[in-house]
Amino acid sequence: MNQPYLEMDSISKQFSGIYVLKNVSLKAFEGEALALLGANGAGKSTLMNILGGVLHPDEGRVLIKQKVTEIRSTIDAEKIGIGFIHQELALCPSMSVAENIFISRFPIKNGVIKKKFIEQKSNEVLKRLGCSIDVKKKIRDLSAGDKQLVEIARVLISNAHILIFDEPTSSLAINEKERFFKIISSLKRENKVIIYITHFLDEIFSICDKVQVLRNGETAGIVNVHDLNHHDIVTLMVGEIETDTAQKAAPVQNREKVLRVSDLKRLDVLNSMSFDLYKGEVLGLWGLMGSGRTELIRAIRGLDELDSGQIEIKIDKELRPVAPDKTKKWIGLITENRREDGLFLPLSVRENISVASLPSLLTGNKFFVNTKKEEKLSKELVRMLDIKVTGIQQSAGTLSGGNQQKMILARWLGKKPPIFIMDEPTRGVDVGAKNEIHKIIKNLARKGFSILLISSEIEEIMELSDRYLVLRRGSIVKELPGNSSKNELMLWAAKGKNKEATG
Ligand SMILES: Nc1ncnc2c1ncn2[C@@H]1O[C@H](COP(=O)(O)OP(=O)(O)OP(=O)(O)O)[C@@H](O)[C@H]1O
Ligand SMILES: [Mg+2]
Structure with missing residues (x-):
């Protein structure tokens, strides 16, 4: 049997004394896509952040081609050929497509960026992905799908061999998804190592070869895609779930x-x-x-x-x-764009939840927030939506992506x-x-x-x-x-x- 190109061996990581990853091992092979699955807060992004040099494990090691490899920083990761397409896209909206593709490696001649060169190279790499975006366009004028292509191009230009996709399709339109799947297939043909995080389970059957499921920071299973069905995966992830079979309400007469x-x-x-x-x-x-x-x-x-x-x-x-x-x-607004118009990342979960309900949480003199009430409300909602937190004081920015989404919902449910x-x-x-x-x-x-x-x-x-x-x-x-x-x-x-x- 061929050897894994990448191996993560017994990785553990704690935050504030709580295990987020416990003894997790992972193997990934060239020309294959590995789906990394798990419920919100299971530890997927944390594991990949360790691979990307963003976080350091408390225990465990990473091996590339059977050699123990230290990844001390994102720069290290890039040198090793690890490319990360992030859950929240990290592009610069006011800069052009070409500038974004070359953002960390501007070729400079006599103090001037070689514009023609980066435009030509950007064109080439986008063509390799089978698409034609005007490389002079500003990022802010692109659709979500095109923005993502720019991210992929940016990673490819750095000669990444291991490509990590963290929820890549969550903001794509149907036709953009199809184009994206084709790109994954062609990356597989180029013999790249692909790790793919998603909550859309249907997708993995068309593009992934193996599945690894994390549950509460531990590996719950590693299986070939063909040996599984949708239901098996869900069970591995969260245990059995009950579905709501209630019928839609009949249209009401004399509606208000x-x-x-x-x-x-x-x-x-x-x-x-x-x-x-x-x-x-x-x-x-x-x-x-x-x-x-x-x-x-x-x-x-x-x-x-x-x-x-x-x-x-x-x-x-x-x-x-x-x-x-x-x-x-x-009108309470729950947005898709939690980073830009939803959350106050540095503030606590408690503050993020109570902010919409503040008027009703003031003390008698209307100057102070009744912290008892505030605490009670946030705790109730955290429980009701099963938001995974270490406590309501945890800062919003450190929650997993899905748990941040639930927190916005909690905020508006509290206000009613x-x-x-x-x-x-x-x-x-x-x-x-x-x-x-x-x-x-x-x-x-x-x-x-x-x-x-x-x-x-x-x-x-x-x-x-x-x-x-x-x-x-x-x-x-x-x-x-x-x-x-x-x-x-x-x-x-x-x-x-x-x-x-x-x-
Ligand atoms: N800096 C931090 N401080 C405290 N806790 C953290 C920190 N970073 C992550 N966590 C916690 O680690 C757990 C795992 O988070 P992670 O982002 O890896 O989950 P995930 O599997 O990617 O979930 P999602 O599907 O929601 O993106 C979460 O409970 C999160 O709150
Ligand atoms: Mg995540």
């Missing part, structure tokens, strides 16, 4: 409007969008990447300027106009606004937690809260929505009932397929 959006316009982004949201419903906003879903909810919450339009919210039994920058009092906007509420959370979050969303609706939901996963939006609005190129093109078929949804979202709608 809680939100009316009229004629929202913003040049090139929103073309006169209007709709109503009713009490106790989950309204799914469905559309492809770039259809305007995120832009619409950002506009409702006053995060972007509008050219015109009106938002009315039911306050004291009547719909009343509310300025977009004031809607946050009634009448309306929730949820933009990819389960992005990055594991199957068990996803199930929990789905139950919570259904329960919120049953209790009379109204939810505007965005999800790029068609199964998720179909499972939860009582009604759909299909968006395309900044317009609402169709309203569909909750029992519509997958085909209908796909058809309406893609109809008149064009560049903007898919890019």
Whole structure:
């Protein structure tokens, strides 16, 4: 049998006296993709951060081609040929594609960056990946999928032989995912060693060869993909999970409007969008990447300027106009982009959860926060959502990706606004937690809260929505009932397929 190219041998790591990894060993082979799976907080990113030189193990060693290899820093890792495509992309938005690809290795001549050279080389590597992005474009003008390609190109240009992907597809559109899988296959043909972290279990069957599952910082199993099915993997990850079989609520008669959006316009982004949201419903906003879903909810919450339009919210039994920058009092926003507009990373879990509920947590004189109440609330929500923390004082930035996502949900559940906007509420959370979050969303609706939901996963939006609005190129093109078929949804979202709608 051939030898592993990479071996991690009995790695242990503690944070504040708690084991995050315990005696974990891993083997990876050339020309193969190894899926690294596990529930939120299982230790996947930590293990890979050790390989990437970001963290140092307390115990254990790394072997490359059977030789013990010290990885003291990210620079060491790069020299050894370890390339990391991170969970949260780390590109520089104001710089060009070529500049980002060469960011850590600018070739300089007489104090000037050799622009032509980096552009040419960037073109070459992108071509090797089978895609053509204008290398002069600024990163901020790229789609999520193209940004990720730039990350991959950046790693390839450094001659990485081991490629680590940490949840690479969580922000990709369907067609971008397909392109990405092709790239993985071609990297395998180039004999690269691939380690692939994902919560989308279906993906691993098409691209991975072996699976290693971590559970609470220990290896729960290492298996060939062909010897497993979806259910086996879930069981290895989290034990048996129960599914919620409750049917969707029947459409209610005499429904009560809680939100009316009229004629929202913003040049090139929103073309006169209007709709109503009713009490106790989950309204799914469905559309492809770039259809305007995120832009619409950002506009409702006053995060972007509008050219015109009106938002009315039911306050004291009547719909009343509310300025977009004031809607946050009634509308809780759970975003997909936890890094940019959600969390306060240096602050504690307790503070991050209670921040939305502060007015109700003040002491009698309204000057101080009632810390007892604050603590109680955060602890309750941490328990309810099963957020993996060492304590509510742990700083938000040190939580695993999925647990950060749950914390944003906890924040708004604590405040209980009448309306929730949820933009990819389960992005990055594991199957068990996803199930929990789905139950919570259904329960919120049953209790009379109204939810505007965005999800790029068609199964998720179909499972939860009582009604759909299909968006395309900044317009609402169709309203569909909750029992519509997958085909209908796909058809309406893609109809008149064009560049903007898919890019
Ligand atoms: N600097 C730190 N201080 C304290 N705890 C930490 C630190 N970094 C990570 N942890 C803890 O280590 C555990 C493992 O985290 P890790 O990020 O490896 O999980 P993960 O498997 O990648 O999860 P996810 O799927 O949610 O991304 C988590 O419980 C996290 O809170
Ligand atoms: Mg992680």
